[in-house]
Amino acid sequence: MTTSSTLPSSSLATLAHQTRKAARQLAVLPTETRDRALEAIALALETHATEILAANQLDCETALAEGLAKPLYERLKLNAEKLKGAIAGVRDLSRLPDPVGVTQIHRELDAGLVMQRVTCPLGVLGVIFESRPDALVQIASLAIKSGNGVVLKGGKEAIRSCEALTRAIHQGLAQVGIDASVVRLLTTREETIALLKLDQEVDLIIPRGSNAFVRFVQDNTRIPVLGHADGICHLYIDQSADLSQAVAIALDAKTQYPSACNTIETLLVHQAIAPQVLPDLATALQDRGVELRGDDRTCKIINLASVQDATEADWATEYSDLVLSIKVVDSLADAVLHINTYGSRHTEAIVTEDRQAAAEFMAQVDAAGVFHNCSTRFADGFRYGFGAEVGISTQKMPPRGPVGLEGLITYKYQVAGNGHVAATYSGSDAKPFTHRDLGIA
Amino acid sequence: MTTSSTLPSSSLATLAHQTRKAARQLAVLPTETRDRALEAIALALETHATEILAANQLDCETALAEGLAKPLYERLKLNAEKLKGAIAGVRDLSRLPDPVGVTQIHRELDAGLVMQRVTCPLGVLGVIFESRPDALVQIASLAIKSGNGVVLKGGKEAIRSCEALTRAIHQGLAQVGIDASVVRLLTTREETIALLKLDQEVDLIIPRGSNAFVRFVQDNTRIPVLGHADGICHLYIDQSADLSQAVAIALDAKTQYPSACNTIETLLVHQAIAPQVLPDLATALQDRGVELRGDDRTCKIINLASVQDATEADWATEYSDLVLSIKVVDSLADAVLHINTYGSRHTEAIVTEDRQAAAEFMAQVDAAGVFHNCSTRFADGFRYGFGAEVGISTQKMPPRGPVGLEGLITYKYQVAGNGHVAATYSGSDAKPFTHRDLGIA
Numbered sequence: 001m002t003t004s005s006t007l008p009s010s011s012l013a014t015l016a017h018q019t020r021k022a023a024r025q026l027a028v029l030p031t032e033t034r035d036r037a038l039e040a041i042a043l044a045l046e047t048h049a050t051e052i053l054a055a056n057q058l059d060c061e062t063a064l065a066e067g068l069a070k071p072l073y074e075r076l077k078l079n080a081e082k083l084k085g086a087i088a089g090v091r092d093l094s095r096l097p098d099p100v101g102v103t104q105i106h107r108e109l110d111a112g113l114v115m116q117r118v119t120c121p122l123g124v125l126g127v128i129f130e131s132r133p134d135a136l137v138q139i140a141s142l143a144i145k146s147g148n149g150v151v152l153k154g155g156k157e158a159i160r161s162c163e164a165l166t167r168a169i170h171q172g173l174a175q176v177g178i179d180a181s182v183v184r185l186l187t188t189r190e191e192t193i194a195l196l197k198l199d200q201e202v203d204l205i206i207p208r209g210s211n212a213f214v215r216f217v218q219d220n221t222r223i224p225v226l227g228h229a230d231g232i233c234h235l236y237i238d239q240s241a242d243l244s245q246a247v248a249i250a251l252d253a254k255t256q257y258p259s260a261c262n263t264i265e266t267l268l269v270h271q272a273i274a275p276q277v278l279p280d281l282a283t284a285l286q287d288r289g290v291e292l293r294g295d296d297r298t299c300k301i302i303n304l305a306s307v308q309d310a311t312e313a314d315w316a317t318e319y320s321d322l323v324l325s326i327k328v329v330d331s332l333a334d335a336v337l338h339i340n341t342y343g344s345r346h347t348e349a350i351v352t353e354d355r356q357a358a359a360e361f362m363a364q365v366d367a368a369g370v371f372h373n374c375s376t377r378f379a380d381g382f383r384y385g386f387g388a389e390v391g392i393s394t395q396k397m398p399p400r401g402p403v404g405l406e407g408l409i410t411y412k413y414q415v416a417g418n419g420h421v422a423a424t425y426s427g428s429d430a431k432p433f434t435h436r437d438l439g440i441a
Numbered sequence: 442m443t444t445s446s447t448l449p450s451s452s453l454a455t456l457a458h459q460t461r462k463a464a465r466q467l468a469v470l471p472t473e474t475r476d477r478a479l480e481a482i483a484l485a486l487e488t489h490a491t492e493i494l495a496a497n498q499l500d501c502e503t504a505l506a507e508g509l510a511k512p513l514y515e516r517l518k519l520n521a522e523k524l525k526g527a528i529a530g531v532r533d534l535s536r537l538p539d540p541v542g543v544t545q546i547h548r549e550l551d552a553g554l555v556m557q558r559v560t561c562p563l564g565v566l567g568v569i570f571e572s573r574p575d576a577l578v579q580i581a582s583l584a585i586k587s588g589n590g591v592v593l594k595g596g597k598e599a600i601r602s603c604e605a606l607t608r609a610i611h612q613g614l615a616q617v618g619i620d621a622s623v624v625r626l627l628t629t630r631e632e633t634i635a636l637l638k639l640d641q642e643v644d645l646i647i648p649r650g651s652n653a654f655v656r657f658v659q660d661n662t663r664i665p666v667l668g669h670a671d672g673i674c675h676l677y678i679d680q681s682a683d684l685s686q687a688v689a690i691a692l693d694a695k696t697q698y699p700s701a702c703n704t705i706e707t708l709l710v711h712q713a714i715a716p717q718v719l720p721d722l723a724t725a726l727q728d729r730g731v732e733l734r735g736d737d738r739t740c741k742i743i744n745l746a747s748v749q750d751a752t753e754a755d756w757a758t759e760y761s762d763l764v765l766s767i768k769v770v771d772s773l774a775d776a777v778l779h780i781n782t783y784g785s786r787h788t789e790a791i792v793t794e795d796r797q798a799a800a801e802f803m804a805q806v807d808a809a810g811v812f813h814n815c816s817t818r819f820a821d822g823f824r825y826g827f828g829a830e831v832g833i834s835t836q837k838m839p840p841r842g843p844v845g846l847e848g849l850i851t852y853k854y855q856v857a858g859n860g861h862v863a864a865t866y867s868g869s870d871a872k873p874f875t876h877r878d879l880g881i882a
Contacts, residue, residue, distance in 0.1 A: 024781070028804045107826060113815060115825055122837050123807065203837045218663075224838050245860035252862035340465070362855050363469045366564065374554060374858030383866070384556055384854070385548055385876035396563050396644045397665050398839065401854045413825070413842050414803050417815030419686035421693035425824070435826035 012194045016201035022179035023149030027121045031098040038094035041172030042087050048168040055164035076131040086134040090141045096387050099405045100147045108436040113417040119409045121147035123203040128153040130209050133161035140183045146408040153186040196221035228394035230344035231261030232318050233376045236335040238352035239270040246351040252375040255288045259320045262379040266325045268335045274328045290322045297328035315342040336364045345394045347379040368401035453635045457642035463620035464590025468562045472539040479535035482613030483528050489609040496605035517572040527575040531582045537828050540846045541588045549877040554858040560850045562588035564644040569594045571650050574602035581624045587849040594627040637662035669835035671785035672702030673759050674817045677776040679793035680711040687792040693816040696729045700761045703820040708767045709776045715769045731763045738769035756783040777805045786835045788820035809842035
């Protein structure tokens with residue numbers, strides 16, 4: 001089977017259609033078969049580990065020769081331990097409850113006429129990811145678990161690794177009799193563009209990459225996109241904050257992983273407490289290598305030449321780096337207004353001992369995550385206990401925030417009758433509906 | 442307050458932003474206040490009934506003078522009974538459970554660190570509807586019930602009616618101290634175009650109108666759209682069907698309301714049963730004024746000059762009228778393939794006494810609704826017991842199918858700790874999460 005090659009978009013449509021057909025078969029397989037497929041894939045990855053690592057070694061050598069940036073190289077590099085971790089992830093997934101076939105509503109509409117809302121797969125996912133080859137294993141196994149087909153587009157620099165991994169996955173699928181075209185690998189940028197146009201064949205696009213890339217995808221497809229382009233998160237230190245807590249949370253939320261989307265970019269501090277907390281906090285942040293930019297009041301309080309003036313652009317910037325803008329606000333309401341104006345609706349936190357202030361903040365701030373007395377860094381599918389994270393969504397409509405397997409399923413309404421027709425329930429002598437909720441098994 | 446006027450798009454943005462601000466206040470009001478607002482609106486509509494009906498009378502006279510098409514005129518016409526029905530709908534809504542503030546997940550992440558997923562309003566809805574003035578009452582009250590602001594755009598022919606209704610709604614809101622700008626009325630086509638561009642202020646567009654109009658909206662906005670452009674539904678009569686049931690369901694599904702989106706456009710009949718069922722069914726359909734178009738085998742079986750040959754275009758057409766295309770298929774699998782190829786994923790039905798065939802059909806057909814031995818006309822929010830219908834969605838991602846209040850809400854993750862930082866849970870001596878589900882009140 002072809003795992004990669006540059007294709008004109010019409011051929012890509014044909015391949016994607018094959019994936020859709022294969023996905024329809026996968027969708028109706030019992031839980032047990034999909035879980036056995038995951039086990040077979042784990043085993044095939046173990047069996048072919050040497051071959052996979054050798055392919056990755058070649059990718060890495062090419063990357064070195066071509067001067068790939070160090071962070072990208074680190075993500076590309078697959079060692080025995082990373083591969084083992086990815087394989088363990090596949091087995092973990094096989095033990096999670098099946099998200100497909102769950103009855104959400106079970107209702108009698110009238111005697112003998114019963115409606116059920118039952119979860120089912122979305123169909124075909126289009127996933128575009130960066131250089132990390134282990135992401136391919138995670139995504140393909142999430143798709144199989146949830147009964148979806150998947151068209152994967154990996155980074156060009158990881159082509160040999162992705163092909164080796166896909167070969168092993170295909171072998172695992174074949175062993176349990178699943179059509180291998182449920183998992184399809186693309187490798188060129190031209191194919192990415194063509195993929196975005198296949199709204200008849202692909203039901204959801206999941207882009208994993210830079211903000212600019214996600215925005216490009218959002219602007220160039222009619223297919224729904226799961227992802228977020230920006231992560232402009234805030235920490236607000238209220239006048240009633242426990243100061244040592246505030247300092248610890250600020251340090252964690254800014255420095256624990258500066259390039260993560262749930263890292264804070266702006267710190268807001270209530271004016272009543274700013275003179276007490278800002279000088280020490282500024283020193284602690286600078287000790288950890290954080291560059292600070294403050295508004296007028298912040299600069300007066302900190303009074304260090306190393307603190308630059310923050311401009312309007314700073315409030316709207318995701319630094320993704322060890323840079324933090326700081327603003328002194330007059331009130332909780334001002335903090336909320338600033339966040340609702342400049343935030344990207346990702347994750348927003350307050351530190352306060354005042355329960356009423358915390359409740360107001362959490363109700364009024366418009367974001368997927370609203371946190372009280374803890375770090376924004378907890379906004380994550382693994383930390384929420386979702387098992388595996390498909391992506392983080394900052395859109396308003398569900399799925400919102402960290403999205404697990406739930407984001408890969410939808411539902412259908414099944415109605416079963418005994419010759420029931422709508423005419424019975426309309427007109428002057430219309431029969432009423434019973435609308436009696438029945439139990440969910 | 443201004444209820445209508447043509448505005449340049451910058452002014453519209455300002456108005457929409459006021460609606461967003463007002464909606465943020467509405468969102469945090471207790472259930473009881475939002476329900477009292479609905480009661481006050483119902484009362485204000487009753488108080489101003491004479492004025493509202495007089496305004497509608499003027500709209501109707503203008504419409505007659507301008508030669509408005511009869512179906513549009515019928516929709517525009519508001520009499521005392523229709524208005525009473527709309528007011529009763531507002532009161533019904535006030536008695537439904539609050540969709541806002543419902544805890545969906547309640548989980549301990551670690552000792553003292555608790556995550557809750559709680560429902561909240563989307564923000565601001567943009568609703569574009571046709572000439573029916575009673576739709577305005579329904580939509581505005583759904584928005585208030587769910588804590589959302591709403592920008593309404595009614596048909597130009599209903600301008601006086603919409604203004605009179607909006608005045609009464611504003612009065613009701615003012616009586617309970619709610620900022621009247623949560624409900625905003627626009628009346629010109631230019632404003633519709635401008636509204637579609639306000640992705641910073643509007644969270645969901647709900648277009649109610651022709652398929653062409655919905656498609657226009659989908660193609661001209663980055664805001665999520667709740668709605669469906671096509672309703673190409675099928676009825677498949679299996680070889681094991683109860684024939685009298687099949688005939689009754691086919692007649693209901695085609696003729697009970699031919700212009701509805703859940704009406705069938707194509708009938709598929711298993712070849713083994715086609716000679717028995719088609720002649721009588723064709724006569725019954727023609728007796729009800731249905732024009733028939735058949736494939737070769739159908740035409741041979743029915744053998745009437747009045748049955749036209751169906752072309753490829755027929756399978757992909759929503760007639761929205763008393764026209765039905767008929768195809769004889771060789772098997773259940775062929776029926777499923779035809780539906781998955783030409784259907785619009787709205788509602789699809791099978792008539793069969795064979796439970797296994799029904800189960801296969803319902804599992805394999807890709808549609809929001811899959812029905813067994815009942816009419817497709819049951820695909821409707823009221824009939825499902827959702828209280829009120831916001832729209833019917835044929836997209837894959839939830840909300841799918843008939844959407845009630847649930848489609849107007851989203852959720853946020855609230856995490857509360859006691860100084861918890863992410864660093865504790867990472868690295869070589871990482872503390873494990875407890876991920877213990879707590880009860881939902």
